Amino acid sequence: MSLYDVPVSSLKGFGKLRAELFSKLNINSVGELLRFYPRTYTAWGDITPVSELVNGEKALIKARVVTAVNTVRISGGRILSKVQVSDDSGVIELVFFNNKYISSMLKFDEEYCFYGKVTKDLYGFSMTSPEFKKLSEMSAITPVYNLTHGLTNRMVITAVKQAVSMLPQTMVDPLPYDILKRYDLCTLRFALMNIHFPADEHALEKARRRLVFEEFLVLNLGLRLLKNRKLKDTSCKMPVDYTGEFISTLPYTLTNAQKNAVVDCVNDMKNKKSPMNRLVQGDVGSGKTAVAAAVCYNTVKNGFQAAFMAPTEILATQHFENLTKMFSPFDIKVDLLIGSMTKSKKDKVREKLLSGETDIIIGTHALITDATKFKNLGCAITDEQHRFGVEQRSKLQQKGEMPHVLVLSATPIPRTLGLIIYGDLDITCIDELPPGRKPVRTMMIDSKKRNDALGFIKQEVDSGRQCYIVCPLVEEGELELESAENYAAELMLDCFADYPVGILHGKMKSKDKDEVMNRFSNGEISILVSTTVIEVGVDVKNASVIMIENADRFGLSQLHQLRGRVGRGEHKSYCILVSDNKSEDTLKRLSTMCRTNNGFEIADEDLRLRGPGDFFGNRQHGLPQLNIADFSDMDSLRDTQSAASYIMSVSPDLSDESFKGLKAMVKLLWKSIDNGALN
Numbered sequence: 001m002s003l004y005d006v007p008v009s010s011l012k013g014f015g016k017l018r019a020e021l022f023s024k025l026n027i028n029s030v031g032e033l034l035r036f037y038p039r040t041y042t043a044w045g046d047i048t049p050v051s052e053l054v055n056g057e058k059a060l061i062k063a064r065v066v067t068a069v070n071t072v073r074i075s076g077g078r079i080l081s082k083v084q085v086s087d088d089s090g091v092i093e094l095v096f097f098n099n100k101y102i103s104s105m106l107k108f109d110e111e112y113c114f115y116g117k118v119t120k121d122l123y124g125f126s127m128t129s130p131e132f133k134k135l136s137e138m139s140a141i142t143p144v145y146n147l148t149h150g151l152t153n154r155m156v157i158t159a160v161k162q163a164v165s166m167l168p169q170t171m172v173d174p175l176p177y178d179i180l181k182r183y184d185l186c187t188l189r190f191a192l193m194n195i196h197f198p199a200d201e202h203a204l205e206k207a208r209r210r211l212v213f214e215e216f217l218v219l220n221l222g223l224r225l226l227k228n229r230k231l232k233d234t235s236c237k238m239p240v241d242y243t244g245e246f247i248s249t250l251p252y253t254l255t256n257a258q259k260n261a262v263v264d265c266v267n268d269m270k271n272k273k274s275p276m277n278r279l280v281q282g283d284v285g286s287g288k289t290a291v292a293a294a295v296c297y298n299t300v301k302n303g304f305q306a307a308f309m310a311p312t313e314i315l316a317t318q319h320f321e322n323l324t325k326m327f328s329p330f331d332i333k334v335d336l337l338i339g340s341m342t343k344s345k346k347d348k349v350r351e352k353l354l355s356g357e358t359d360i361i362i363g364t365h366a367l368i369t370d371a372t373k374f375k376n377l378g379c380a381i382t383d384e385q386h387r388f389g390v391e392q393r394s395k396l397q398q399k400g401e402m403p404h405v406l407v408l409s410a411t412p413i414p415r416t417l418g419l420i421i422y423g424d425l426d427i428t429c430i431d432e433l434p435p436g437r438k439p440v441r442t443m444m445i446d447s448k449k450r451n452d453a454l455g456f457i458k459q460e461v462d463s464g465r466q467c468y469i470v471c472p473l474v475e476e477g478e479l480e481l482e483s484a485e486n487y488a489a490e491l492m493l494d495c496f497a498d499y500p501v502g503i504l505h506g507k508m509k510s511k512d513k514d515e516v517m518n519r520f521s522n523g524e525i526s527i528l529v530s531t532t533v534i535e536v537g538v539d540v541k542n543a544s545v546i547m548i549e550n551a552d553r554f555g556l557s558q559l560h561q562l563r564g565r566v567g568r569g570e571h572k573s574y575c576i577l578v579s580d581n582k583s584e585d586t587l588k589r590l591s592t593m594c595r596t597n598n599g600f601e602i603a604d605e606d607l608r609l610r611g612p613g614d615f616f617g618n619r620q621h622g623l624p625q626l627n628i629a630d631f632s633d634m635d636s637l638r639d640t641q642s643a644a645s646y647i648m649s650v651s652p653d654l655s656d657e658s659f660k661g662l663k664a665m666v667k668l669l670w671k672s673i674d675n676g677a678l679n
């Protein structure tokens with residue numbers, strides 16, 4: 001029987017309540033408990049004699065229990081327990097609150113190790129609620145786990161010890177022997193034992209390396225299976241290419257990169273039996289919307305509907321306005337569906353969508369609700385892919401009979417990471433900007449020159465332009481940086497007292513954000529003080545300056561996205577980076593922004609200098625949640641890509657008996673989001 005089939009409630013000491021607490025951590029089986037890795041480790045350190053304890057400092061002592069535990073009830077129904085322990089040099093009192101089991105846990109005349117903060121008063125030394133272990137349980141490295149309210153680290157350790165003891169002596173390892181040997185990896189049994197209770201630091205490193213490799217390999221294989229899975233033949237046949245007809249009506253000429261992107265998409269829709277599943281990745285302002293419009297046109301002319309999903313209402317409305325203008329020469333009906341619309345308006349749009357009266361629908365998450373149904377969805381497009389997960393993309397796709405899928409992203413991702421993030425997609429890059437698109441002049445200043453920068457902003461506003469000022473924080477308190485709210489108030493009271501200043505941050509309600517952004521778009525607000533919520537998609541052609549406070553706190557890719565908010569119109573535009581950080585690494589990073597406007601070059605530099613965290617943040621781009629692997633571990637990423645290529649060359653569907661365990665792990669990792677695609 002698999003340990004994943006053994007309920008955690010079967011462990012000794014588990015009642016219904018404790019099982020429910022573990023369930024909150026997504027631990028329902030012994031197998032899941034074994035894969036619940038420590039978040040960190042503590043080494044209790046050297047033992048200090050009681051006579052050498054220092055008031056106010058933490059210490060580890062080895063002492064014998066010399067009195068019985070004395071427990072009394074105090075105010076509020078609480079329990080107070082006291083006991084004295086001693087070593088050869090002195091006596092210390094231990095105090096415990098609300099621990100009704102302490103008298104059975106600490107046995108008279110037995111030795112324990114105690115770790116905690118020491119206090120001293122007239123009566124001597126004491127420790128309140130110290131951690132403790134029997135001498136037989138002491139090890140140099142102690143695991144520390146993520147907890148939920150009601151669970152202690154000791155409870156988890158006790159449970160994990162039982163789980164580890166249930167590991168069979170001979171385990172079937174999901175990694176084939178030749179993979180273990182080729183990459184010098186330890187067995188799964190060794191890894192699980194030593195990730196929880198390492199014999200020493202070397203054993204911990206071996207265990208960690210093996211489990212990271214395994215998790216990355218499973219992720220890699222899952223993505224490749226998604227990409228290679230035998231999709232049903234799409235019923236959305238699009239035999240005719242109408243691209244020339246569409247682009248002949250545009251008031252500008254597409255770049256070669258845009259044309260190539262359209263060709264890739266149309267070829268997928270014309271020639272592939274399975275649906276198109278393509279990412280078009282392009283820098284800010286590279287013209288992805290025109291590519292998406294050409295795809296929509298081909299979809300509609302071939303007799304199908306197209307859906308275009310954006311992450312925010314502002315961006316969806318912007319796309320609606322742009323596409324309505326683009327399709328005005330044609331008999332093509334474009335509609336908008338967003339959450340803030342009245343129910344009656346939404347119902348009317350959905351009726352037209354179901355009847356086929358609407359050809360192209362643009363919207364937010366409202367497009368993937370159960371209430372939204374299509375007559376014949378032929379192509380599903382998602383914009384700013386890093387704001388959507390695989391599951392949301394899949395939900396939109398399920399609105400039709402295997403429709404084509406186009407994904408857009410303005411976040412340049414280095415190829416190494418792109419293979420992971422977008423492993424289930426074919427990729428096209430738009431690597432040139434339309435002619436006439438002016439580079440944004442970027443400069444770096446310290447806070448001493450802030451007043452000069454504010455004066456320059458005032459000049460731009462006096463000339464009819466608009467400006468952004470970006471702060472990384474919403475509230476005060478973190479590193480004494482000023483919040484956006486207080487900063488906006490200062491500006492309104494001081495140098496911009498005669499100018500309309502707006503404030504935008506992530507804690508505002510969506511309705512309020514949209515109202516502020518619309519007022520800025522309409523020119524009612526001249527200066528917008530904002531956090532990074534303006535990072536994606538906002539298109540205000542009259543904005544000519546963006547000043548980014550504490551620029552050293554952002555990654556280069558995020559700075560590049562923010563810079564993309566200006567330079568979208570005919571006016572010369574500027575990006576001012578404010579930072580007092582003089583470290584060599586910071587100056588090098590920020591000087592990259594001043595040197596180039598090329599997003600792909602910036603992404604590569606960001607990856608080299610800071611690792612891939614900026615590209616993923618906490619969302620990990622809709623990928624399954626990883627338990628131990630970290631995307632900054634590029635060596636393991638490269639090794640597992642190589643291993644995955646080898647495995648898929650031997651058995652493309654993992655049906656080979658030697659990969660049976662790996663296939664089971666792939667299904668387990670992806671079960672929450674693949675909707676059965678890997679079965």
